Amino acid sequence: MADYQRIYDERAEAYDALVAREDHAQNLLAALRAIRPLEGIDVVETGAGTGRVTRMVAPFARSVRAFDRSAHMLDVARSRLAADGARNVALAVASHASLPVDDASADLALEGWAFGHAVGWNPSGWVAEVEAHVRELARTLRPGGTLVLIETQGTSVEEPFAGGHALEPLHRHLVTALGFAHRCVRTDYAFASLDEAVERVGFFFGDAMVARLRARGTTTLPECTGVYWR
Numbered sequence: 160m161a162d163y164q165r166i167y168d169e170r171a172e173a174y175d176a177l178v179a180r181e182d183h184a185q186n187l188l189a190a191l192r193a194i195r196p197l198e199g200i201d202v203v204e205t206g207a208g209t210g211r212v213t214r215m216v217a218p219f220a221r222s223v224r225a226f227d228r229s230a231h232m233l234d235v236a237r238s239r240l241a242a243d244g245a246r247n248v249a250l251a252v253a254s255h256a257s258l259p260v261d262d263a264s265a266d267l268a269l270e271g272w273a274f275g276h277a278v279g280w281n282p283s284g285w286v287a288e289v290e291a292h293v294r295e296l297a298r299t300l301r302p303g304g305t306l307v308l309i310e311t312q313g314t315s316v317e318e319p320f321a322g323g324h325a326l327e328p329l330h331r332h333l334v335t336a337l338g339f340a341h342r343c344v345r346t347d348y349a350f351a352s353l354d355e356a357v358e359r360v361g362f363f364f365g366d367a368m369v370a371r372l373r374a375r376g377t378t379t380l381p382e383c384t385g386v387y388w389r
C-alpha cells in the first residue's frame with residue numbers, strides 16, 4: 160500500500176493531477192446539491208487536501224472554511240482557488256479532531272476521502288476515531304445543518320465494494336450505527352491516454368491497479384463513491 164501520509168506531505172501536485180481526472184461526468188456536485196442546496200450557505204470542510212471539494216462548493220456558498228493537517232496540500236488548494244478567483248474561502252492547517260470553528264456556525268459540514276484513512280492507520284481504534292471526528296464536524300452545524308461524508312467504495316469496480324474493500328466496515332458503521340443515509344455515485348476517472356493513466360495512477364493506487372488498467376486497455380477507470388449524509 161502507498162505511504163499516503165508521505166504523499167500528502169510531499170506529493171500534493173501529483174495527487175491533484177490524479178483527482179483532477181476523477182468524476183469526469185461531474186456527478187458528485189449534482190449529488191451534493193440534491194442533498195443540500197449550496198446557494199448562500201456557510202460551509203466547513205475538513206481534510207480538504209488540494210481543494211477538490213472546496214472548489215466544487217465555493218462558487219455557490221457564502222463562505223467556506225476548509226482545513227487539512229497538511230500545509231503542503233493546502234498550498235496547492237490555495238493556488239487552485241486563486242486561479243478560480245475564489246474570494247470566499249479561508250484555508251488553515253487543523254486536525255479533524257479539533258477544528259478552529261465556533262459551535263453552530265455552519266450550514267454544511269463535510270469531508271471527502273479523508274475520514275476513511277483511519278481504518279488503515281488506526282486498525283484497532285478507527286471506530287472511536289471516526290465517531291469523534293463526526294462529532295467534531297457536527298459540533299460546527301447550526302440547527303437544521305447537514306453533515307456530509309464522502310468515501311470511496313472501490314476503484315476499478317462498477318458496483319460498490321465489488322470483490323470486497325477495506326472501507327466496507329466503515330460504510331456499515333456509518334449506516335447502521337451512526338444513522339447516515341447514503342447513495343453511491345459513480346466518479347469514474349477519464350484520462351487523455353493510457354500512458355497518462357498509468358503515470359497518474361501508479362504512485363497512489365499501486366502496481367496492481369496499473370496492471371488492471373493495462374489489462375482493461377481503456378483510458379477510463381471506474382470508481383464508486385459513497386456519499387453519506389444526515
Ligand SMILES: C[S@@+](CC[C@H](N)C(=O)[O-])C[C@H]1O[C@@H](n2cnc3c(N)ncnc32)[C@H](O)[C@@H]1O
Nearest residue numbers: 167206207208211227228229254255271272273
Ligand atoms: C485522500 S485526501 C482527500 C483530499 C480532498 N478532500 C479531496 O477530495 O481530494 C485525504 C486528506 O485528508 C487529510 N487528513 C488525513 N488525516 C487528517 C486529520 N486527522 N486531520 C486533518 N486532515 C487530515 C490529508 O492530509 C489529505 O489531504
